[in-house]
Amino acid sequence: MANLELCVVGSVALDSVETVRGKRDEVLGGSASFICTAASFFVPRTRLVAIVGDDLPRGHLDYLASRGADMSGLEVVKGGRTFRWAGRYAPDFITRESLNTELGVFAGFQPRLPDSYRSADLLFLGNIDPVLQLDVLEQIRKPKLVALDTMNYWISRKPAELAKVLARVDAVLLNDEEARQLSGESNLQRAARVIHAMGPTIVVIKRGEHGALLVHPHGVFAAPAYPIDEVCDPTGAGDTFAGGFMGSLACAATIDDDSLRRAMIHGSSLASYCVEDFSLDRLRVLEQPDVERRFGEFRELMRF
Amino acid sequence: MANLELCVVGSVALDSVETVRGKRDEVLGGSASFICTAASFFVPRTRLVAIVGDDLPRGHLDYLASRGADMSGLEVVKGGRTFRWAGRYAPDFITRESLNTELGVFAGFQPRLPDSYRSADLLFLGNIDPVLQLDVLEQIRKPKLVALDTMNYWISRKPAELAKVLARVDAVLLNDEEARQLSGESNLQRAARVIHAMGPTIVVIKRGEHGALLVHPHGVFAAPAYPIDEVCDPTGAGDTFAGGFMGSLACAATIDDDSLRRAMIHGSSLASYCVEDFSLDRLRVLEQPDVERRFGEFRELMRF
Numbered sequence: 001m002a003n004l005e006l007c008v009v010g011s012v013a014l015d016s017v018e019t020v021r022g023k024r025d026e027v028l029g030g031s032a033s034f035i036c037t038a039a040s041f042f043v044p045r046t047r048l049v050a051i052v053g054d055d056l057p058r059g060h061l062d063y064l065a066s067r068g069a070d071m072s073g074l075e076v077v078k079g080g081r082t083f084r085w086a087g088r089y090a091p092d093f094i095t096r097e098s099l100n101t102e103l104g105v106f107a108g109f110q111p112r113l114p115d116s117y118r119s120a121d122l123l124f125l126g127n128i129d130p131v132l133q134l135d136v137l138e139q140i141r142k143p144k145l146v147a148l149d150t151m152n153y154w155i156s157r158k159p160a161e162l163a164k165v166l167a168r169v170d171a172v173l174l175n176d177e178e179a180r181q182l183s184g185e186s187n188l189q190r191a192a193r194v195i196h197a198m199g200p201t202i203v204v205i206k207r208g209e210h211g212a213l214l215v216h217p218h219g220v221f222a223a224p225a226y227p228i229d230e231v232c233d234p235t236g237a238g239d240t241f242a243g244g245f246m247g248s249l250a251c252a253a254t255i256d257d258d259s260l261r262r263a264m265i266h267g268s269s270l271a272s273y274c275v276e277d278f279s280l281d282r283l284r285v286l287e288q289p290d291v292e293r294r295f296g297e298f299r300e301l302m303r304f
Numbered sequence: 305m306a307n308l309e310l311c312v313v314g315s316v317a318l319d320s321v322e323t324v325r326g327k328r329d330e331v332l333g334g335s336a337s338f339i340c341t342a343a344s345f346f347v348p349r350t351r352l353v354a355i356v357g358d359d360l361p362r363g364h365l366d367y368l369a370s371r372g373a374d375m376s377g378l379e380v381v382k383g384g385r386t387f388r389w390a391g392r393y394a395p396d397f398i399t400r401e402s403l404n405t406e407l408g409v410f411a412g413f414q415p416r417l418p419d420s421y422r423s424a425d426l427l428f429l430g431n432i433d434p435v436l437q438l439d440v441l442e443q444i445r446k447p448k449l450v451a452l453d454t455m456n457y458w459i460s461r462k463p464a465e466l467a468k469v470l471a472r473v474d475a476v477l478l479n480d481e482e483a484r485q486l487s488g489e490s491n492l493q494r495a496a497r498v499i500h501a502m503g504p505t506i507v508v509i510k511r512g513e514h515g516a517l518l519v520h521p522h523g524v525f526a527a528p529a530y531p532i533d534e535v536c537d538p539t540g541a542g543d544t545f546a547g548g549f550m551g552s553l554a555c556a557a558t559i560d561d562d563s564l565r566r567a568m569i570h571g572s573s574l575a576s577y578c579v580e581d582f583s584l585d586r587l588r589v590l591e592q593p594d595v596e597r598r599f600g601e602f603r604e605l606m607r608f
Contacts, residue, residue, distance in 0.1 A: 221605065
């Protein structure tokens with residue numbers, strides 16, 4: 001069976017991260033980097049749409065290409081500075097402090113889809129200005145499924161624009177805090193229903209160490225987080241979940257309750273590996289049998 | 305198949321509770337009340353060990369008896385005052401403020417097991433002074449399984465005594481905060497292993513709205529919380545979980561990985577109903593088919 005074509009709009013960044021396990025400076029980060037890497041375990045190619053400066057080490061571009069990222073939609077700005085983020089996690093990994101955010105060329109991001117991208121079947125709109133997300137929707141032809149990520153910043157700053165995008169997407173992936181803020185409901189079950197009424201039929205609420213919840217008209221599915229002995233760095237776990245989720249759907253014969261549930265477990269599996277090392281380090285050395293093994297471990301974890 | 309005999313040591317109390325859904329004054333509460341009620345969906349009789357004052361309305365005693373509680377181990381102190389607790393929950397139900405705690409006769413609780421209790425197969429040591437828990441252990445003959453609950457107060461005030469009890473029990477049920485405090489580990493997977501090394505082979509970590517985790521030498525099982533639309537009052541949910549868990553085990557042919565997993569889902573099912581109304585109000589009107597239906601709903605919630 002041919003895979004569906006996956007197109008991802010997001011960020012490619014340089015992250016500086018400090019946790020109780022150590023410190024890394026200017027390592028590869030950004031939502032699109034994690035999403036493409038996770039999706040690469042399911043699909044041979046991801047149509048990448050992002051922007052970087054020419055200060056991004058060549059090795060990072062080579063790495064993304066090695067993961068099947070189609071680089072024709074990656075804008076490299078001459079003399080531009082790549083998006084940089086620095087943060088420090090509390091010892092319990094639950095809270096984090098942003099030490100520095102330099103948008104660089106990301107501030108002027110105007111996503112342009114190459115012609116070859118416009119027929120993609122699955123579109124993932126990473127967490128960017130909803131105005132730009134709408135603009136990308138205008139450029140894509142007739143996708144089978146559009147999924148969206150967003151964050152508290154856009155929920156409070158651009159509610160009207162976000163509402164417009166939400167009305168046009170099939171799926172939304174957000175964390176519990178964002179789901180509560182977007183819906184005005186503290187109960188997640190009710191929050192999902194309010195968000196559902198805004199447009200997306202598929203609502204995925206990511207809860208970090210507490211797993212993830214899928215709510216759609218034909219079912220509710222609760223995936224636990226895989227119990228990890230030693231978390232090293234949670235950066236990118238949510239994006240890795242999204243990449244595994246979208247990649248898994250791209251391999252599915254049909255997008256239905258069963259394939260959505262499997263996609264949730266694939267996303268959770270990849271995310272559980274992601275946090276075991278800094279940046280993309282664990283995913284870089286992860287092999288296909290590891291992904292299948294963790295899928296089986298989830299069956300064992302949830303069997304009764 | 306004959307049920308195993310279940311003996312429960314705990315509190316019977318009068319609770320005054322305030323949540324965003326309303327307020328109740330001096331309703332039936334206490335760990336043993338919730339445990340006996342939940343267990344009654346699985347076993348015809350629970351050997352109850354508790355203490356109350358003669359101010360406890362007769363109707364509450366009749367209710368417990370109607371739930372199969374063997375009252376011969378219930379001490380009613382003439383002129384004594386029943387344990388009272390008053391608390392107020394935050395609108396998100398996550399934090400609560402204790403407004404009043406009057407131990408009353410509970411302060412002088414010296415659990416005495418009637419002779420007929422000493423041959424019980426399953427013993428649940430509710431959250432009381434570990435010195436008294438040890439004393440109960442001396443009174444029971446040869447139980448197949450002893451489970452223990454405790455709280456932060458005993459973990460910090462009587463660590464040596466608690467260690468002595470832990471070394472002699474098979475299972476411990478505690479919430480995530482208590483597991484972290486007892487083990488000194490913030491990671492729950494590692495916390496469970498540390499607690500395991502203290503004695504209990506079976507460690508159950510209750511995580512409220514995030515479900516519950518079972519860790520024992522032959523497996524790890526993650527049960528989600530059932531997504532409840534409208535929480536009314538979380539008081540007693542953990543004890544209800546414990547009652548469902550113990551009751552389910554009392555019906556099992558053998559206590560093994562499979563029956564422990566089913567017990568986790570039975571505990572979670574009962575707890576999910578408990579929070580839907582104040583005090584024991586939801587459990588009072590709950591029927592056997594409701595319990596079986598929720599068990600099936602958990603299958604659907606976790607199926608992939």
